[in-house]
Amino acid sequence: MRISVIGAGYVGLTTAACLAQIGHDVFCGESDEKKLSTLQACVMPIFEPHLQRIVKNACSAERLRFGSTEQAIGWGDAIFICVGTPPLANGDADLSALEAVARMIAKQASGYRLVVEKSTVPVQTGAQLRKHLSVHSTNGLKYDVASNPEFLREGSSIEDFLHPDRIVIGVDSPRPEKILREIYQPIVDQRFDCPVHTSCPRHSRPTFLVVETASAELIKHASNSFLAMKISFINMVANLCEAVGADVTEVATGMGLDPRIGPAFLRPGIGFGGFCFPKDVQAFIRIAEKSGCDFSLLREVEKINQDRIGRFIEKLRGEVWVMRGKKIAVWGLAFKPNTDDVRFAPSIALIRALLDEGATVSAYDPQATEKSKLVLPNISYCENPYEAAEGSDAVLIVTEWEQFRDMDWRRLKSIMARPLILDGRNMLESKQVTSCGFRYVSIGRDLVLPPQNGLSANEVHYRSAALQKSWSDSSVVSLD
Numbered sequence: 056m057r058i059s060v061i062g063a064g065y066v067g068l069t070t071a072a073c074l075a076q077i078g079h080d081v082f083c084g085e086s087d088e089k090k091l092s093t094l095q096a097c098v099m100p101i102f103e104p105h106l107q108r109i110v111k112n113a114c115s116a117e118r119l120r121f122g123s124t125e126q127a128i129g130w131g132d133a134i135f136i137c138v139g140t141p142p143l144a145n146g147d148a149d150l151s152a153l154e155a156v157a158r159m160i161a162k163q164a165s166g167y168r169l170v171v172e173k174s175t176v177p178v179q180t181g182a183q184l185r186k187h188l189s190v191h192s193t194n195g196l197k198y199d200v201a202s203n204p205e206f207l208r209e210g211s212s213i214e215d216f217l218h219p220d221r222i223v224i225g226v227d228s229p230r231p232e233k234i235l236r237e238i239y240q241p242i243v244d245q246r247f248d249c250p251v252h253t254s255c256p257r258h259s260r261p262t263f264l265v266v267e268t269a270s271a272e273l274i275k276h277a278s279n280s281f282l283a284m285k286i287s288f289i290n291m292v293a294n295l296c297e298a299v300g301a302d303v304t305e306v307a308t309g310m311g312l313d314p315r316i317g318p319a320f321l322r323p324g325i326g327f328g329g330f331c332f333p334k335d336v337q338a339f340i341r342i343a344e345k346s347g348c349d350f351s352l353l354r355e356v357e358k359i360n361q362d363r364i365g366r367f368i369e370k371l372r373g374e375v376w377v378m379r380g381k382k383i384a385v386w387g388l389a390f391k392p393n394t395d396d397v398r399f400a401p402s403i404a405l406i407r408a409l410l411d412e413g414a415t416v417s418a419y420d421p422q423a424t425e426k427s428k429l430v431l432p433n434i435s436y437c438e439n440p441y442e443a444a445e446g447s448d449a450v451l452i453v454t455e456w457e458q459f460r461d462m463d464w465r466r467l468k469s470i471m472a473r474p475l476i477l478d479g480r481n482m483l484e485s486k487q488v489t490s491c492g493f494r495y496v497s498i499g500r501d502l503v504l505p506p507q508n509g510l511s512a513n514e515v516h517y518r519s520a521a522l523q524k525s526w527s528d529s530s531v532v533s534l535d
């Protein structure tokens with residue numbers, strides 16, 4: 056089918072590339088001319104595993120091309136709108152780009168078109184879109200509007216698009232349902248050349264869920280807000296574990312074994328970030344409150360998340376005492392691994408807090424350095440984790456990039472001012488580093504000290520529990 060995709064951000068690029076991959080004829084329109092020219096040169100504006108290769112193959116197979124929004128509108132029988140809906144200051148989603156595209160479709164398109172909202176939008180946007188198209192159409196446009204929310208995660212968006220758990224479509228008549236079924240049939244049947252897995256394991260067929268447009272719009276916000284709530288819940292439990300000397304990893308394992316809870320999204324840490332959870336939780340609160348519904352539960356989710364950085368800073372203060380003049384190494388800037396995205400990344404707030412305290416920061420990230428320099432120009436960026444840790448008073452693990460799991464710990468210890476690691480993602484096994492003489496501090500788990508001057512492991516344990524309690528009592532306990 057001839058399909059247009061408007062907007063070449065994470066959602067638009069992934070959607071365009073994957074729809075071409077499963078055999079459709081796709082035109083991706085982008086209004087940012089600089090971005091468009093890089094795309095036409097098959098250079099990706101984002102780091103996303105597999106994307107570059109798929110786009111290149113689809114372009115050379117003439118199943119994918121990039122051009123202006125106008126050109127794209129003129130191309131497809133179905134038009135997927137994937138423009139950004141960033142947060143406004145009050146937390147509402149900014150729908151101006153979406154409205155502008157709707158106006159262009161109304162003015163330019165003729166004949167029948169299926170207009171699909173794929174951007175994350177507040178409930179009732181579909182109804183607004185329908186009205187807007189009817190008010191502004193001047194070319195005898197016949198159309199349907201459908202909602203088709205995406206559930207892609209950055210860093211695995213291609214896999215998530217091609218092997219989804221569910222495909223949700225919101226329609227109000229049979230015709231758009233029929234068209235969307237045809238578009239997604241190869242994915243529903245899991246019958247396509249998979250660019251991710253060489254021998255693609257048999258994936259279960261995703262559920263093709265057909266609902267009302269408004270329900271589909273709500274499923275997106277509700278799903279993201281629920282996942283964010285799960286993370287804030289386990290972070291809250293982590294705080295309690297620190298206060299009572301329990302191990303949050305064990306607690307999360309015990310909880311997750313209950314299929315009604317499930318193990319996913321129960322990893323405590325320094326908080327959720329990225330361009331989705333923070334803004335979707337805010338937008339969902341706004342939508343609900345404007346409809347007279349109390350969503351204070353989500354306000355708590357936000358508050359718990361915002362407190363994570365301050366809590367991590369207090370852990371560091373408990374270790375290094377005076378922050379001013381300390382050199383802190385930050386490992387990881389992206390909001391999560393396998394992406395170069397630093398939007399709403401916890402690293403940004405953390406580094407700003409460290410700088411406010413008078414510390415100096417040296418940072419390393421395998422992918423996100425260039426994007427981070429745009430928001431944090433006044434720190435040092437390093438080529439590798441060791442360079443960042445050189446002469447530092449502490450290493451903070453902020454993004455759980457796989458490479459941080461296999462460091463040369465002895466080498467690291469020899470170049471640091473003191474062997475101290477604070478793990479904001481609980482990615483390391485404490486023994487792995489304490490056996491090399493590091494002091495290791497993580498989230499909601501026992502503080503583990505290196506064996507020192509004849510103290511037994513038990514005694515180290517009690518002293519660390521005492522120290523941990525000190526954090527919660529925010530009074531300093533000396534080890535002497």
Ligand code: UDX
Nearest residue numbers: 205206207208209320321322326327328329331390391
């Ligand atoms: C999210 C949703 O997962 C996806 O379905 C939706 O389409 C877009 O928003 P994404 O923002 O790419 O995807 O990242 P995700 O993997 O969900 O992680 C979000 C944040 O939560 C990251 O900062 C991550 O570090 C954090 N997180 C995730 C935790 O702190 N603990 C967890 O257990 C899981």
